[in-house]
Amino acid sequence: MFTLAIRAGPGRLATKAPQLARAFHQSAAKNSFFTARTAALAQRPTAKTSSNILARLRGPARGYQTQYEIYVDPATRRQQLYRKLLVGGAIFGGTLVTVNLMFNRETREDGGMPAFERSYLNRTFTHTGLGIGIIGLSAYQMIQSGFVYRLMVTNPWVVGIGGIALSIGSMMLTRAIDPENYVPKYASWAVFNATQAALVAPLMTMAPPALLARAGLYTLAMMGSISFVGATAKQDKYLYIGGPLLAGAAIVAVSGFAPLVLPATAVRTLAVTESLWLYGGLAVFGGFTLYDVQKVLHHARAAERGIIKEDPVNESISLELDFLNIFVRMVQILMMQQNRRR
Template sequence: MAFLMRRPFAVTCALKQTPITASAFRAFHQGPVQKAPANFSNKFASSRATFRSAFQSTFRRNYQQPAAFPNPTAQGNLTQRLLYGGAIFGGTLLAINLVFNRETREDGGMPPFERSYLNDTFLHTGLGIGIIGIAARALHANGWSYRLMAANPWLILGIGLVGSIGTMMGTRMCPPENYVAKYALWTAFNLTQAALLSPLMFYNPAILARAGLYTVGLMGSIAFVGATAKQEKYLYIGGPLLAGVAVVALSGLAPLVLPVTATRTLMFTENLWLYGGLVVFGGFTLYDVQKVLHHARLSERGLIKRDPVNEAISLELDFINIFIRMVQILAMQQNRRK
């Protein structure tokens, strides 16, 4: 969803840059036609390649300056890159623990009911992310991404918001006892996210894989801190995080109102949207994990119902927002090296 909300006019820019003939999309919008010439498949394959190139160039910001220092993880052989990546991940985990996890739990460890509730939440989160990934790949392979980009971006944005918010609210309001309807709505929510995120499949699969691994590592380390920290230590950051996400959202809308000549301002808003968004949604991950443990204690006392599906939706949204930013950061690094 955030992928389309960030630059809704980029879709039309990609269409203007792409010399696609009417016959290339005739199968999507018209009825049966006459027999195609023998070289139709070659022309269609060429159009798909050109469309993909135009899409990637459209979402590439030209005002990004080249990096002053090379990226060590992109140099050397596979062993060196793995060592660099492991060192970065280990250092990040150690730093997060030293800064945010100075006060650990005072109850001697996580009780069994909290551990069970947290494990069920992580299980549903992983299952939801898997559904989104598989469905997005299948939709992209069937040409959905091309049809999505050819449609009116504001119409897609409106329908996407209605579908995402509607299925999410329906899932949250559905009681856990009615598991058939609840899981059906939850599946519809995941499919809606997959339909809106399918254009990410235009990126290099290696970038998507690396972004996924980085996202899992970042969220895993933050979740570890939230699970082992003192009870309800980070529940107070919910309000500041809402203010932060509002600032990040406004920075994402800056290209719609600022002129192209405002290069420095656009660079600042781009970095704020990317790196500020990583900080904000990393904080939401910490908050959501502690909220899951708090709800586990309330459900143990019978004050609320046990509902890991609702808890998983929040973590899924955190994952999606971090993953999108990771993809764009890695894509920009790759473009600078070309």
């Protein structure tokens, strides 16, 4: 037995709007590959491309091994690893310095974070990391078992609409369950993570593992630096940006649908919408990361006073969606750069 605490007042629905928008935005992005480049490729499918993708989806990991695992000298491999780590560190440091100079000139007056806020933030990030790990392992297992192949050979519209509905539904159910009901709470959270894994798994089959690792490293560096800025800023300094970010997410989502309605001859317009989808999306969901970290600290203070219950699971959902949205765009940008070098 478990209880559902559903409060559908206008105020609560308004506070849930950013999470619902990001869940729809992220789910639609991964299912439909809304970029001008992929739309153009979809209009000119070739038997060779289709057979390569389906072959990788059918087999366990054989496709990766035959196509991507080419021998590289160990010294060269180490140099490449060091270079990627340096790039990730540069992204972390550059983002940290830039955001600090632009937005974080006023930090906490007391010079530190209270113990309860620090504990609540740490538990939230622990759940976020656990959720991302579940998504990654589940997506890998779906690829190995051939589940992704069965999804892609079915009707894509049914899969896309069903995936979005299940993703949003499981997210709302998780947020509605009282945090004291541990078993149903974590069960619905696991379902939410599984739906995200099913949506991100097709993208993992189209990119080499090294590229996915780089995208993950860059995403961690970007989110880590922005989260540090949000944690050290003055209390509730960035909570006002929720509305503008929601508007920005809507604009980015509309730009993602542009290849479906614009003619293929509108090359410049499609290029602009693709850039808006990729780089505008990075800016918007980087801002959402800043907003969500400040919101976690705001909820920590409210929970300490007994106004609301502690619920790090609910807090982690927003950060997971931020991570996935940034990660998807990082993968697409790196794949575009790789294709240009060829």
